[in-house]
Amino acid sequence: MNLHKIIKIVAFALAIIGAIFALMIMAGSDENAESMSGNMLYVAYTVLGIVLLLVVLFVVKGLFAGNIKKTLMTVGAFLAVVIISYVISSGTDLDLKPFNDKGLGITESISKNVGAGLYAFYLLAILAIGSMLYGGAKKLFNK
Known part of the structure; x- marks a missing residue:
């Protein structure tokens, strides 16, 4: 399994988790929405971390290849x-x-x-x- 397929699977899983949290925020009460929006932020921070890690990885890989x-x-x-x-x-x-x-x-x-x-x-x-x-x-x- 190459890296592209793994990245696609992780991105798809995070998108599903984010969609579930968004639906829970829209369907829930105000107290539930505040805790769910915190969970959405955790998903966003996780995605940001993964993206930054991959960018650094590919930049370093490209440095030594080029x-x-x-x-x-x-x-x-x-x-x-x-x-x-x-x-x-x-x-x-x-x-x-x-x-x-x-x-x-x-x-x-x-x-x-x-x-x-x-x-x-x-x-x-x-x-x-x-x-x-x-x-x-x-x-x-x-x-």
Whole structure:
């Protein structure tokens, strides 16, 4: 039995369990619904864990089967984008007093991390759009 069949069987079993819990929530009372929604969360966490485990497994398997130099260069480029984003974000360009008056406890460090995430997203989006435009233009002009 290969891995694909095992994954299909596990996914089917988890889908049936999730459907049973969903039907129990819809048919039950309010007290029962709260406990059943907790069970649905456990099913969701289990599925998430299985998916993450399989993703890590297949990524590691692919690393050793393919060109590891190219993979490490790609990971390095991604880390460079994240580091550049962290360096250019300041964390002081937002007035934090209104947030802290509401009890949110936002510090300059948190603001800097959020800014770095936004800058990384913007840079990666620009790179993705640019690479799609470049590939489309190259395909157009090579015909």
